[in-house]
Amino acid sequence: MARKPSLTGFPEWLPAERVVEQHVLDTLRRVFELHGFSGIETRAVETVGQLLRKGEIDKEVYGVSRLQEDAGKEAAPKDDPNALALHFDLTVPFARYVVENAGHLHFPFRRYQMQKVWRGERPQDGRFREFTQADVDIVGDGSLPFRYDVELALVIAEALTALQLGDFRLRVNNRQLSEGFYRGLGIEDTAAVLRAIDKLEKIGEDKVAEELVASGLSEEQARKALALASIRSEDGSFVERVRALGVEHPLLDEGLEQLREVVEGAAVAAPGRVIADLSIARGLDYYTGTVYETVLVGHEKLGSICSGGRYESLASNGKRTFPGVGLSIGVSRLVSRLLAEGTLVASREVPTAVLVALPNEGEWHRAQAVARALRSRGVATEVMATAEKFGKQIKHADRRGIPFVWFLGTDGAADQVKDIRSGEQMDADAALWTPPASDLTPTVAPPAEAGDGVVGH
Amino acid sequence: MARKPSLTGFPEWLPAERVVEQHVLDTLRRVFELHGFSGIETRAVETVGQLLRKGEIDKEVYGVSRLQEDAGKEAAPKDDPNALALHFDLTVPFARYVVENAGHLHFPFRRYQMQKVWRGERPQDGRFREFTQADVDIVGDGSLPFRYDVELALVIAEALTALQLGDFRLRVNNRQLSEGFYRGLGIEDTAAVLRAIDKLEKIGEDKVAEELVASGLSEEQARKALALASIRSEDGSFVERVRALGVEHPLLDEGLEQLREVVEGAAVAAPGRVIADLSIARGLDYYTGTVYETVLVGHEKLGSICSGGRYESLASNGKRTFPGVGLSIGVSRLVSRLLAEGTLVASREVPTAVLVALPNEGEWHRAQAVARALRSRGVATEVMATAEKFGKQIKHADRRGIPFVWFLGTDGAADQVKDIRSGEQMDADAALWTPPASDLTPTVAPPAEAGDGVVGH
Numbered sequence: 001m002a003r004k005p006s007l008t009g010f011p012e013w014l015p016a017e018r019v020v021e022q023h024v025l026d027t028l029r030r031v032f033e034l035h036g037f038s039g040i041e042t043r044a045v046e047t048v049g050q051l052l053r054k055g056e057i058d059k060e061v062y063g064v065s066r067l068q069e070d071a072g073k074e075a076a077p078k079d080d081p082n083a084l085a086l087h088f089d090l091t092v093p094f095a096r097y098v099v100e101n102a103g104h105l106h107f108p109f110r111r112y113q114m115q116k117v118w119r120g121e122r123p124q125d126g127r128f129r130e131f132t133q134a135d136v137d138i139v140g141d142g143s144l145p146f147r148y149d150v151e152l153a154l155v156i157a158e159a160l161t162a163l164q165l166g167d168f169r170l171r172v173n174n175r176q177l178s179e180g181f182y183r184g185l186g187i188e189d190t191a192a193v194l195r196a197i198d199k200l201e202k203i204g205e206d207k208v209a210e211e212l213v214a215s216g217l218s219e220e221q222a223r224k225a226l227a228l229a230s231i232r233s234e235d236g237s238f239v240e241r242v243r244a245l246g247v248e249h250p251l252l253d254e255g256l257e258q259l260r261e262v263v264e265g266a267a268v269a270a271p272g273r274v275i276a277d278l279s280i281a282r283g284l285d286y287y288t289g290t291v292y293e294t295v296l297v298g299h300e301k302l303g304s305i306c307s308g309g310r311y312e313s314l315a316s317n318g319k320r321t322f323p324g325v326g327l328s329i330g331v332s333r334l335v336s337r338l339l340a341e342g343t344l345v346a347s348r349e350v351p352t353a354v355l356v357a358l359p360n361e362g363e364w365h366r367a368q369a370v371a372r373a374l375r376s377r378g379v380a381t382e383v384m385a386t387a388e389k390f391g392k393q394i395k396h397a398d399r400r401g402i403p404f405v406w407f408l409g410t411d412g413a414a415d416q417v418k419d420i421r422s423g424e425q426m427d428a429d430a431a432l433w434t435p436p437a438s439d440l441t442p443t444v445a446p447p448a449e450a451g452d453g454v455v456g457h
Numbered sequence: 458m459a460r461k462p463s464l465t466g467f468p469e470w471l472p473a474e475r476v477v478e479q480h481v482l483d484t485l486r487r488v489f490e491l492h493g494f495s496g497i498e499t500r501a502v503e504t505v506g507q508l509l510r511k512g513e514i515d516k517e518v519y520g521v522s523r524l525q526e527d528a529g530k531e532a533a534p535k536d537d538p539n540a541l542a543l544h545f546d547l548t549v550p551f552a553r554y555v556v557e558n559a560g561h562l563h564f565p566f567r568r569y570q571m572q573k574v575w576r577g578e579r580p581q582d583g584r585f586r587e588f589t590q591a592d593v594d595i596v597g598d599g600s601l602p603f604r605y606d607v608e609l610a611l612v613i614a615e616a617l618t619a620l621q622l623g624d625f626r627l628r629v630n631n632r633q634l635s636e637g638f639y640r641g642l643g644i645e646d647t648a649a650v651l652r653a654i655d656k657l658e659k660i661g662e663d664k665v666a667e668e669l670v671a672s673g674l675s676e677e678q679a680r681k682a683l684a685l686a687s688i689r690s691e692d693g694s695f696v697e698r699v700r701a702l703g704v705e706h707p708l709l710d711e712g713l714e715q716l717r718e719v720v721e722g723a724a725v726a727a728p729g730r731v732i733a734d735l736s737i738a739r740g741l742d743y744y745t746g747t748v749y750e751t752v753l754v755g756h757e758k759l760g761s762i763c764s765g766g767r768y769e770s771l772a773s774n775g776k777r778t779f780p781g782v783g784l785s786i787g788v789s790r791l792v793s794r795l796l797a798e799g800t801l802v803a804s805r806e807v808p809t810a811v812l813v814a815l816p817n818e819g820e821w822h823r824a825q826a827v828a829r830a831l832r833s834r835g836v837a838t839e840v841m842a843t844a845e846k847f848g849k850q851i852k853h854a855d856r857r858g859i860p861f862v863w864f865l866g867t868d869g870a871a872d873q874v875k876d877i878r879s880g881e882q883m884d885a886d887a888a889l890w891t892p893p894a895s896d897l898t899p900t901v902a903p904p905a906e907a908g909d910g911v912v913g914h
Contacts, residue, residue, distance in 0.1 A: 003558070003561070006553075006557055007500065007502070007504075007541075010500040010502065011500075012497075012498070012499055012500055012554065013497070013498070014497075014558060014561050014562075015495040015496075015497055015562070015568070018495070018496055018497050018498065019495075022496060033808035033837055033898075034808070034832040034835070034836075034837045034838070035832070035837070035838075035839065036807055036808060036809035036837055036838065036839035036859075037808070038472040038475070038476075038806065038807055038808065039472075039475055039479060040469075040470070040471075040472060040475050041469070041470070041475065042469055043464065043467040043468075043469055043587055044501070044573060044575070044587060045464070045467065045587070047464075048524070061523070061524045062521050062522065062523060062524070063521070063522055063523070063524045064519050064520070064521055064543065064575075065519065065520055065577075066518070066519060066520070066577035067505070067518045067519070067520045067535040067542065067577070068535065068577075078524040078525065084464075085524060086521065096463075097469065100460075100463055101460070101471060104460070104471050105471075105472070106856050106857045108842070110807075110839075111472070116501060118501070120522075120523035120524070120525075130500055130501060130502070145842040145843050147821065147842040147843070148842055151840070151842070154825070265821075265822070265825075268822060268825070268826075269825070269829065349495065350493055350495055350567075351490035351491070351493060351494070351495065352493035364604065364722075365722070365725060368611070368722075368725070368726070369725075372726065375491040375492070378491070379491075380490055380491045380492070380493055381491070381492075381493065382492065382493035382567075383608070385565070385602040385604040385605055385608070386602050386604070399563050400563045402493075441490075
């Protein structure tokens with residue numbers, strides 16, 4: 001993000017930056033597929049009626065219409081449910097896809113989806129108008145065992161570990177737990193409490209307490225709601241601490257049991273990284289059970305890089321209801337931060353490992369044959385287009401970050417390959433030679449100085 | 458495409474279909490990277506001013522605007538050069554990207570780009586409003602050696618071969634050749650001739666002859682222009698046939714030499730697949746040298762699946778000019794046809810190779826440990842969420858196309874793995890066992906019945 005984009009809020013990466021983003025996407029894809037998630041894509045547009053079904057976010061939606069049709073329209077697109085608009089997340093399109101294709105899908109349906117989404121908001125604080133999200137969801141037909149909530153935590157913990165972003169915390173809560181607790185306290189407008197608790201990190205405990213009391217809670221109710229939100233643990237010990245608050249309700253019991261299962265189940269695979277955090281509310285979202293948020297340790301200001309939860313009804317077609325549990329990773333925001341802080345760095349900006357030098361114009365076909373031989377064994381190779389002086393050809397490789405230059409042998413001598421970083425040069429056979437694994441393709445990793453898997457400075 | 462999409466012109470694939478599309482994209486990416494092309498992405502939107510710079514295609518552009526801002530606007534978006542619109546190809550955005558980032562790129566810059574593009578046209582004859590293109594271009598700063606025109610033909614021939622679509626023809630022509638020939642004939646409005654020749658396949662030779670004469674050519678000029686367009690060859694022999702028409706012009710000489718180099722250069726790598734075809738005109742496009750089109754043999758009706766050419770000025774910032782040569786593959790149109798005809802078929806719709814069965818609810822953690830061990834060696838594995846009867850669990854795997862079911866050993870007995878297609882079952886150790894390579898991930902290939910690499914039926 002050192003360059004100023006020509007349109008604010010629409011980030012574009014230089015080739016070396018794109019290598020990092022591609023690495024993030026490839027890593028996520030690999031982990032998701034290892035866990036049996038199918039990749040799908042949905043179209044970029046939905047009808048306005050579909051997008052505004054939940055009726056809240058019309059401010060942020062980009063409408064789409066043929067330029068030639070725009071003039072002289074009677075109804076504004078926002079008042080026409082059949083008008084088209086760009087999707088603002090991947091959940092609404094996925095819900096539509098599930099309903100439309102239910103007869104062709106096998107449930108529980110596990111899918112990942114990595115696509116651009118658009119939000120027409122005014123860009124500020126690094127907010128993007130176009131950004132990539134990576135979503136994983138498991139959706140059932142009619143019902144979906146709770147165990148998938150545990151599994152999703154494992155999948156995400158594994159994905160974030162594979163990304164080598166340094167330490168992170170997957171903070172988990174449960175809506176039934178909070179709901180049951182508030183009801184056990186005799187509170188009726190539990191949504192208002194959730195909304196207030198959601199502001200804890202932003203405005204602090206005192207202001208939240210004021211808001212809770214203003215919303216009709218007694219001092220005691222507010223105190224207990226805040227006490228609940230202060231509980232965190234890496235294991236099942238949060239259960240005792242909640243019990244110690246002396247509140248009882250059947251929903252609370254169920255929520256506690258579910259949350260314990262998630263935290264204890266995940267502790268086996270990702271010790272210390274999945275924690276119960278009873279302050280997590282996820283604002284106005286439509287979750288009905290488990291809720292997840294993720295922070296990078298040392299980068300809490302970045303906010304949650306991966307959030308989600310359980311919906312009792314991700315989608316419905318009237319006759320059938322499809323419950324789901326899923327998480328969404330904000331890839332662009334994450335990559336933007338990784339690039340700005342140098343957390344992950346690409347070893348080079350081009351895929352090319354070898355540049356075949358051209359001794360004279362007549363040798364281009366022989367150079368191409370060498371390149372073909374190398375490529376056939378997975379070595380990315382370019383051929384010089386013009387027979388400049390070798391010094392210039394080496395400089396051409398150096399400027400583009402290509403580590404090896406290949407010299408065709410003359411008069412029956414063997415070909416040679418030169419590592420232009422060390423200057424080391426040796427005989428080589430295009431049918432056999434391979435660069436060291438670390439040079440075969442661009443690698444993406446934390447910079448050497450920053451230590452092992454630790455987020456930079 | 459058996460299902461009817463809920464919005465015409467916006468295709469969406471089922472999971473098994475997406476496996477085929479993903480395979481096409483992965484294959485193209487692999488070939489492009491082996492040839493040293495860097496992957497980039499540009500934003501989905503451009504300003505209307507940028508898109509309409511060449512002033513022809515405004516009918517097809519989708520404008521984008523915040524829903525809330527739409528009402529009460531004075532100027533229609535099409536009259537506001539700063540209004541936003543979705544890109545309709547990847548060439549215009551790439552040209553802008555090159556100019557904007559010229560100071561950060563190394564030339565000749567080799568990039569591939571695989572993204573969705575949008576065209577607001579009325580969908581007909583399988584035309585899409587949203588579709589994926591895969592572009593490769595090489596761009597120089599000030600100049601770009603002609604040799605890259607040969608290289609691009611090699612890259613595309615290799616990419617199409619890797620896709621196993623069956624036989625194809627990369628048909629190449631050269632604008633200087635045609636231009637020089639027409640000028641040598643004394644024709645002034647050479648663009649009118651190109652436009653007429655471009656219609657040969659659609660309206661036939663007689664109608665084109667009429668059109669040529671109507672545009673002011675003599676019968677003799679029209680006859681020679683058609684004679685030129687009738688020339689095809691798999692090698693350099695076209696040069697003699699053009700010479701035999703007795704036309705002379707310096708541009709013609711240069712064009713002949715360039716086209717010979719492309720055809721003979723490519724013949725080494727892709728014998729018989731790259732041919733000189735002097736009827737290729739590429740309509741109104743802005744090419745200045747080599748032009749390419751590609752047809753699948755037996756599927757000529759599909760039109761060109763991959764087209765492109767040389768631009769003397771892909772982009773310019775006033776001071777610097779960036780010449781380029783590139784090709785664009787219409788991935789969605791191609792995949793849509795491959796799916797409809799069963800040319801390529803996925804071996805299964807899920808990435809999962811193994812389902813770990815659950816003997817009872819208490820064994821879920823042990824099952825997860827087995828899954829982790831398998832995944833750590835690249836075997837995509839799911840764990841059953843509920844301990845149903847084994848028969849039901851096997852059915853669950855079968856329905857989803859998962860080839861293997863894993864049974865945890867009890868009382869110290871070894872685990873077992875069952876190939877549910879053959880029924881074969883054997884002892885297995887999760888730390889060592891791997892499925893056959895053909896079952897490790899979903900594979901995509903022509904169906905066995907159709908023979909080796911031949912397009913179906």
